Each structure stands twice: as C-alpha cells, then as structure tokens.
Amino acid sequence: xxxxxxxxxxxxxMGSEEISKQSIRKVVWDYLEQNNLVNFPRPVYNRIPxxxxxxxxxxxxxxxxxxxxARVVKVNPDKPQENVRFLTLEANKTLLVxxxxxxxxxxxxIVVPEGANKDMLRICSTTQGVREHSEPIGLDDKIKVDLIxxxxxxxxxxxxxxxxxxxxxxxxxxMMKSMGAIDDSTIVISTVHDCQVLDIPEALMTxxxxxxxxxxxxxxxxxxxxxRAQPKGIVWSYLTPKKMRQVAILKRLRALEREAGVDVxxxxxxxxxxTADDGEDEKEGENDRYRRRRPPFNRxxxxxxxxxxxRPNSERDGESANEERGESSGNEATHADGDQRREDRPQxxxxxxxxxxRRRASDRRDEGEENSEQNxxxxxxxxxxxxxxxxxxxxxxxxxxxxxxxxxxxxxxxxPTIFVGSIPRATRVSELKTKIREMDxxxxxxxxxxARGYAFFQFTKQSEMETALDSLKEFEINGKQLRIxxxxxxxxxxxxSSGERGEVGDHxxxxxxxxxxxxxxxxxx
Numbered sequence: 001x002x003x004x005x006x007x008x009x010x011x012x013x014m015g016s017e018e019i020s021k022q023s024i025r026k027v028v029w030d031y032l033e034q035n036n037l038v039n040f041p042r043p044v045y046n047r048i049p050x051x052x053x054x055x056x057x058x059x060x061x062x063x064x065x066x067x068x069x070a071r072v073v074k075v076n077p078d079k080p081q082e083n084v085r086f087l088t089l090e091a092n093k094t095l096l097v098x099x100x101x102x103x104x105x106x107x108x109x110i111v112v113p114e115g116a117n118k119d120m121l122r123i124c125s126t127t128q129g130v131r132e133h134s135e136p137i138g139l140d141d142k143i144k145v146d147l148i149x150x151x152x153x154x155x156x157x158x159x160x161x162x163x164x165x166x167x168x169x170x171x172x173x174x175m176m177k178s179m180g181a182i183d184d185s186t187i188v189i190s191t192v193h194d195c196q197v198l199d200i201p202e203a204l205m206t207x208x209x210x211x212x213x214x215x216x217x218x219x220x221x222x223x224x225x226x227x228r229a230q231p232k233g234i235v236w237s238y239l240t241p242k243k244m245r246q247v248a249i250l251k252r253l254r255a256l257e258r259e260a261g262v263d264v265x266x267x268x269x270x271x272x273x274x275t276a277d278d279g280e281d282e283k284e285g286e287n288d289r290y291r292r293r294r295p296p297f298n299r300x301x302x303x304x305x306x307x308x309x310x311r312p313n314s315e316r317d318g319e320s321a322n323e324e325r326g327e328s329s330g331n332e333a334t335h336a337d338g339d340q341r342r343e344d345r346p347q348x349x350x351x352x353x354x355x356x357x358r359r360r361a362s363d364r365r366d367e368g369e370e371n372s373e374q375n376x377x378x379x380x381x382x383x384x385x386x387x388x389x390x391x392x393x394x395x396x397x398x399x400x401x402x403x404x405x406x407x408x409x410x411x412x413x414x415x416p417t418i419f420v421g422s423i424p425r426a427t428r429v430s431e432l433k434t435k436i437r438e439m440d441x442x443x444x445x446x447x448x449x450x451a452r453g454y455a456f457f458q459f460t461k462q463s464e465m466e467t468a469l470d471s472l473k474e475f476e477i478n479g480k481q482l483r484i485x486x487x488x489x490x491x492x493x494x495x496x497s498s499g500e501r502g503e504v505g506d507h508x509x510x511x512x513x514x515x516x517x518x519x520x521x522x523x524x525x
Contacts (some may be wrong), residue, residue: 007031007154008198021162021204025153030195037193039428041079048096048151048164049080051193053218055426055478058083058191061149062091066187070146074107074176077127078151078168081191082426085110085125090118096137096145097130098172104250106144106175108134120452122425139252145181148217150175152190152212159211159224160200161190171247173210178253184230189214195220208235233257236264249327418457418463418472420441421483423450435477441468455489 010027011019029045029409031037033324037052038044061067061084070133073088074096075081108507110124111133137143154162176182187211192511194217208231213221234253244250244266254264422433429448434454436443447456459465465486472484 004034006198006396007195011198011200019201019204024162024167024198024200024204027196028154031195032193032443035194039079048076048080048153049193049196050079051196053193054080054191055083056218057216058087058195059191060221061187062087064189064214064216064221066147066214067091071143072143073147073149074098074145075149076172077130079127080151081149082125084149084191085245086122086426089124091120095125096132096143096525098168099136100127106139106172106179107137109137110134119425127426130411139179139249139256143181143184145176148186148188149189150188150210150212152196154196154198154200155192155215155224156198156200156211157215157222157224158200158202159213159228159274160202160205162200162204167208167243169233170208170210170231174208174231175249175253178233178257185193187213189216191216192323193217194219202228206238208238211258217382236262237267238438240267248307293451307457359424363410406501416459416462417487418459418465418469419454419483419485419487420472420475421454421485422480423453423455423482424480425451425453427477429475435475436468436472439471441471443468 004015005026007027010031013022014023029043029049032049033044034041037049039050039054041047046049058081067073072094075085075088077097085095085097089110089112096107097110108130110130112124113120113133116124124133138263140305143413151163152161153164159285167510170445173182173188190212192215197215197217205228211226211228211230212224213226215224221437234250234257235259236254239250239295244254248524258264319340322478420432427450429446432448432450433446436457441457443457443459444455445458457465457468459468469486472482475482475484
C-alpha cells in the first residue's frame with residue numbers, strides 16, 4: 001500500500017483553477033485526520049488543528065530571542081497553543097488572550113493568583129482558566145503588544161498564512177493595529193505541524209491577511225521571507241453587517257474611525273443601522289427564550305371544542321358541594337334538548353388512590369399463610385414434611401448469618417492497587433496508558449482522575465503490583481516525575497475531602513471508584 005501524499009505534494013498537483021484557500025484547508029485537514037496526527041478536539045475540520053507534538057513546538061518558542069525580549073505576549077485561545085500560554089506565564093510575562101470569537105470584547109489579561117505553582121499556571125492557561133482568572137481590556141486601555149503567537153491551518157515559508165476560514169485571527173490583528181497596540185515591527189509567530197508547511201500562491205492573499213514572521217514546528221524554527229506588507233488596520237470593505245453583529249466591539253471602532261474621517265463603508269455598500277441592530281438582537285434573544293420554552297412537539301393539544309382552562313380548586317369544590325345538596329351552581333348551560341355541554345359540566349374531584357405496598361414473604365409467614373402460590377420462597381411446608389426446619393438461604397452451613405455476596409471485580413473489593421499522583425492537568429489518559437504499555441505494565445483497571453491530578457492502577461495479584469511498582473519508580477510524563485506508591489486503605493474517610501490537588505491523603509480507591517471513570521488498559525483508545 002502506497003503512503004499518502006503530503007499536503008505540500010497534493011497542493012502542487014492542483015491546477016490553477018481548483019486551488020483555493022478552502023481546497024488547501026481540506027487537503028491539510030484530510031491528511032491530519034486520516035493519519036491520526038491530531039489530538040482532541042476532533043474531527044479536525046473547521047478548526048485550528050491540535051496537532052500531535054504541539055507541546056514540543058511550544059517548548060521551542062522560549063528559546064527565541066524575540067520571546068525573551070518581549071514583555072507582553074498575545075496568544076490565541078486555541079487548544080494547540082495551550083502550552084505556549086503556560087510557558088508565557090511561567091516566564092513571568094503579561095499574557096493577553098482574545099475573547100473566543102470576539103463575542104464580548106477584544107482581550108483578556110490573565111491574572112495569576114498569588115503564590116501560584118505550576119499546576120495553577122497550567123489551569124490559568126486553559127480555556128476555563130482564561131474565564132476564571134482574567135480581566136477584560138477595553139479600547140480605552142493603552143497597551144503595547146510585543147509578540148503575537150497564533151495558530152494556522154497552513155503556512156508557507158514566504159510568510160503566507162491560511163486560518164480556519166472565519167477571519168477572526170486577521171480581525172484581531174487589524175483591531176490591535178487600529179488601537180495602536182501593535183505596529184509593522186511586531187513579530188508574528190505561528191506554531192504548526194511540519195506537514196502544515198507548504199507553498200501557498202500569493203494570488204490567494206488579500207489585503208486583510210496577516211503575514212507570519214516565524215514558523216515553529218516540533219522539529220525546527222523557520223524564519224519566513226516576508227515581502228508583503230502587514231494589514232494597516234481594519235479593512236471595512238471586507239466586513240458585512242452580519243460580522244458587525246457578531247463582534248460587538250466593531251461598532252465602537254467604526255464610530256471612532258468615522259469621526260477620524262476614515263471610509264467605513266461595508267462590503268458591497270451594505271448599510272448597518274446600529275440603532276436597529278440592538279433591537280434586532282434583543283428581539284432574537286426573546287425569540288430564543290420563547291423557542292426554549294415551547295412544549296415538545298408530541299405533547300397532546302386540546303381540540304378547539306374541548307375543555308377550556310382548568311378552573312381553581314375552590315370553584316370546583318363549591319360546585320361539587322352544591323351538586324351533593326341538589327342545588328345548581330348557575331354555571332351549567334344546557335342545549336334545547338336539556339343535555340349539558342361538555343365544557344360546562346362540573347368537574348368532579350377524583351379521590352386519590354392509596355399507595356399499594358408490596359407484602360414481604362416474611363410478613364406472610366408470620367401471619368401463618370401457607371399458600372405456596374403466595375410464598376416467594378420454595379421452602380413452604382408441604383404434606384409429609386412433618387416438623388422439617390425451613391432453611392434460610394442467607395445462613396451458612398453452621399447456621400451463622402452471612403453478609404451480602406460481593407461481586408467479582410467490584411470496585412469496593414480491596415485489590416492490589418498503585419496510587420499515581422502529581423499528574424499534570426494537561427495529561428490525557430491515552431498518554432498515560434501508552435507510557436505504561438511501553439513498560440509492559442498491564443493493570444486490569446485504570447481509575448482516572450486526571451482533573452484532580454491522580455489515578456489508580458489495579459491488579460489481580462500482589463506480585464504483579466509489586467513488579468509494576470518497581471518499574472514505575474522513576475516514572476515521568478512531560479518531564480515531570482510522578483508520585484508512585486502502593487495504595488493504602490483510608491483511616492478516616494472525612495480526611496480525604498480536604499486534600500490538595502494531586503494529594504489524596506490515605507488513598508481512598510474505593511471512594512474514588514464512586515462515579516469514577518474506569519478504563520480497561522487492554523482496550524484500544
């Protein structure tokens with residue numbers, strides 16, 4: 001079977017008529033997906049690829065002189081640049097992260113809690129950490145960005161870049177240019193997989209496309225030969241009213257540039273009524289709320305001639321009392337033949353049915369019931385049994401009462417278990433399983449609590465656990481040594497709730513098994 005062609009080879013084979021930005025995106029996405037070169041989130045289509053080796057590419061960025069001299073670094077919020085954000089915080093630099101899709105603003109400045117360790121820095125570099133540990137930066141805040149790090153779908157050694165097609169990366173650059181936060185000397189770096197570097201025709205580039213100064217892959221750092229100029233600011237003629245409604249901050253930027261005498265005509269001369277836009281957005285929000293509250297489509301509806309609204313209980317009770325006394329409530333309309341209309345008939349209140357209680361077999365035996373059809377046990381006396389003692393299935397041979405039988409491989413059954421602590425939050429369970437497979441360690445169960453920084457390996461035999469314990473003494477993931485020790489039974493269950501991340505006190509593997517995520521180590525990921 002022949003090896004698949006690299007994206008660069010596929011793009012070269014395209015004719016001038018079929019080559020386009022979208023065709024290049026599809027070639028790159030297809031190659032990455034079919035060759036399993038990307039991590040979560042998948043599928044990779046319509047995304048900035050979270051390529052395998054993104055962490056290795058990120059580790060090359062701090063070695064660059066442009067990164068060392070920068071004080072304020074802007075990094076996009078995509079998953080493949082998560083390790084770049086962590087390394088920026090670890091280098092004690094100011095990290096700016098754009099709001100996803102620019103919904104509520106432009107930038108968020110990450111505010112690291114005092115005394116934060118590396119684990120906390122990793123949390124701050126995630127999407128959730130950006131929401132919880134950041135403060136917004138508005139247009140009035142004067143800030144100077146020294147370095148920009150972005151993701152890409154495809155890049156060329158000439159500095160041409162193709163994103164996922166929504167234009168937010170180019171728009172962020174243009175907005176920073178309009179704010180005065182950057183200039184033409186600001187360096188732009190893109191971290192990508194090696195297969196994402198290919199030849200992009202210059203004819204596909206437009207005035208609003210951002211150029212890349214450096215390409216960083218897991219294997220090399222490429223300095224681009226940039227000949228095109230960077231965008232001078234927002235190119236309003238490329239924006240539509242729809243994009244104006246999506247990005248709220250554009251409205252204010254447009255008003256400021258209109259006052260400065262800049263031509264702010266939108267694409268194809270379309271008009272954008274800022275006053276009407278607010279009303280439309282509010283109306284759309286109300287419609288969305290109404291749609292969420294609509295009943296299910298299969299709910300039964302009342303016929304036009306059916307009963308109307310349900311009347312208050314007091315009104316129905318009064319009519320029922322009048323009816324019992326032989327009186328009329330005055331609300332009973334009748335037809336000419338004397339029949340009462342269906343909707344006007346008094347609604348009688350139904351008496352609630354008492355709950356049924358299932359009788360136990362022991363209760364029936366105590367009451368002296370000897371009917372074998374009603375007795376759930378097959379030990380009811382029969383003719384000829386005499387004074388035969390009725391055995392109790394829950395008692396042992398010696399007559400002692402036995403406890404409930406435990407299932408095999410029950411999580412609460414004590415098994416030889418290894419505790420694995422200090423796991424970095426960015427670690428995936430597939431990485432951990434791959435590592436231990438390479439070391440010929442095959443537990444029957446992995447209890448994974450990666451979000452809290454620990455996991456358990458369970459084995460069937462004590463000897464297997466001891467052998468694995470010796471092999472895992474110097475176990476590391478991403479350069480960080482993990483805490484490996486034999487799991488101990490908890491002395492006090494209440495003490496486990498106060499442990500820090502990565503520390504579980506006495507290892508309560510049974511408590512961790514409640515609601516745990518169990519994975520068979522022999523199954524494929």
